[in-house]
Amino acid sequence: MSSDVKFDSFKGRLASHGGSAVPSGLSATTVKESPKLIWAQNPHPPAPGFWDDYPRNLVKKYQTYFQKSDGLPVHLKKGMKDRLIYSSTMGITIFGTIFACYTLYKMTKKD
Amino acid sequence: MTHQHPFHLVDQSPWPLTAAFGALIMTSGLVVWFHLGTITLFIIGMLATTVTAISWWRDVVREATFQGHHTLVVINGLRYGMILFITSEVCFFFAFFWAFFHSSLAPTVEIGVSWPPTGIDALNPFLVPLLNTAVLLSSGATITWAHHSIIENNRGEAVQALGLTVILGLYFTALQAWEYLDAPFTIADSVYGSTFFVATGFHGLHVIIGTTFLAVCFFRLLSHHFSNHHHFGFEAAAWYWHFVDVVWLFLYVCIYWWGS
Numbered sequence: 001m002s003s004d005v006k007f008d009s010f011k012g013r014l015a016s017h018g019g020s021a022v023p024s025g026l027s028a029t030t031v032k033e034s035p036k037l038i039w040a041q042n043p044h045p046p047a048p049g050f051w052d053d054y055p056r057n058l059v060k061k062y063q064t065y066f067q068k069s070d071g072l073p074v075h076l077k078k079g080m081k082d083r084l085i086y087s088s089t090m091g092i093t094i095f096g097t098i099f100a101c102y103t104l105y106k107m108t109k110k111d
Numbered sequence: 112m113t114h115q116h117p118f119h120l121v122d123q124s125p126w127p128l129t130a131a132f133g134a135l136i137m138t139s140g141l142v143v144w145f146h147l148g149t150i151t152l153f154i155i156g157m158l159a160t161t162v163t164a165i166s167w168w169r170d171v172v173r174e175a176t177f178q179g180h181h182t183l184v185v186i187n188g189l190r191y192g193m194i195l196f197i198t199s200e201v202c203f204f205f206a207f208f209w210a211f212f213h214s215s216l217a218p219t220v221e222i223g224v225s226w227p228p229t230g231i232d233a234l235n236p237f238l239v240p241l242l243n244t245a246v247l248l249s250s251g252a253t254i255t256w257a258h259h260s261i262i263e264n265n266r267g268e269a270v271q272a273l274g275l276t277v278i279l280g281l282y283f284t285a286l287q288a289w290e291y292l293d294a295p296f297t298i299a300d301s302v303y304g305s306t307f308f309v310a311t312g313f314h315g316l317h318v319i320i321g322t323t324f325l326a327v328c329f330f331r332l333l334s335h336h337f338s339n340h341h342h343f344g345f346e347a348a349a350w351y352w353h354f355v356d357v358v359w360l361f362l363y364v365c366i367y368w369w370g371s
Contacts, residue, residue, distance in 0.1 A: 049267040057335040059176060066177035073122035074170045074178070086125060089162045093129045096136035096155040103143050103152060 119180040126167040133159035168327070175344070176336045186343050193347045197354050200317070204358050207310040208365065214302040215370055222301050226370065231303045232295045233371035239290045240367045243283055244359065250279035251356045254325070254349050261332070264339045273329045276352070280322035287315050310366060314358055321355045324348040 007014055066077055076082045137156025144153050175181040181189070215226040223229030234240065257272035291308075298308040328348045331337060337345055 100139035
């Protein structure tokens with residue numbers, strides 16, 4: 001046992017008195033700190049590319065358009081084009097329902 | 112318009128009505144087609160149903176991306192809805208597998224007490240079906256690549272990966288169509304033909320639906336509708352695609368491989 005490391009009878013363990021705290025026969029080691037972890041970050045952020053601006057981002061424009069308070073339900077919000085799709089679908093459905101009822105009724109009659 | 116709650120109270124819409132009557136017209140049209148051979152009513156029904164589907168989902172995109180109604184609570188509801196929908200689809204395919212195993216595990220005397228039945232020349236599972244397995248598994252990888260690219264804000268790779276997934280879906284459908292044309296048996300060839308074409312046919316239909324869903328996501332991705340933390344439309348499509356992929360693995364192992 002080196003002279004500067006003595007047994008501390010009060011604490012019940014070896015205690016050093018200045019100088020190296022390493023017991024003889026052992027070499028001093030430095031504790032290596034692991035690098036600081038950074039979470040939630042893309043390790044390879046993509047370089048700005050062709051697709052970032054292509055096609056043009058029109059979301060903001062449409063958000064302004066569809067959020068205006070004109071009292072219209074969402075299916076008619078785009079004006080004439082929407083009204084055309086709505087009325088033609090209703091037209092096809094009403095015509096088809098009548099046509100279906102008529103044909104099914106006719107099929108019940110024997111020739 | 113201000114809200115004091117996170118829920119989405121939808122506008123009145125004609126689409127539930129036209130969807131219901133469109134389905135009535137379409138099924139009546141099928142009955143008329145089968146009995147009288149005229150296809151007019153069926154086409155009218157298909158038209159009404161298709162326009163309704165496009166318009167309804169167009170409105171959902173408007174509500175989500177342009178009006179901002181899809182809050183976290185609303186998305187949670189959509190998540191539950193999609194999970195329930197896929198569960199019901201699992202039950203649907205479970206019934207077809209039940210029919211297949213019912214017929215194949217104890218083949219009756221009418222089909223020669225053997226499976227495949229006497230006279231049926233089954234498809235070789237290690238030719239086109241194995242290629243189809245590879246195509247679908249690859250598409251599962253590319254869609255995961257697309258998802259990670261969206262999360263990492265890497266638009267270029269997301270476009271590339273999702274485009275590749277749609278192409279793989281189309282390739283699968285083309286291979287399956289070719290296999291159907293080439294098959295030495297038909298849906299009318301005993302219970303083998305019936306179980307084979309009903310199970311693989313409905314799977315093919317689901318691949319077509321899934322490819323359409325992914326194609327819509329592809330155009331929404333191009334139109335900047337998805338952010339790295341708000342892209343449930345894409346996630347729902349990915350869940351559906353994985354479901355279709357898993358069903359194919361069961362079809363391949365049970366019907367194509369074991370069943371041949």
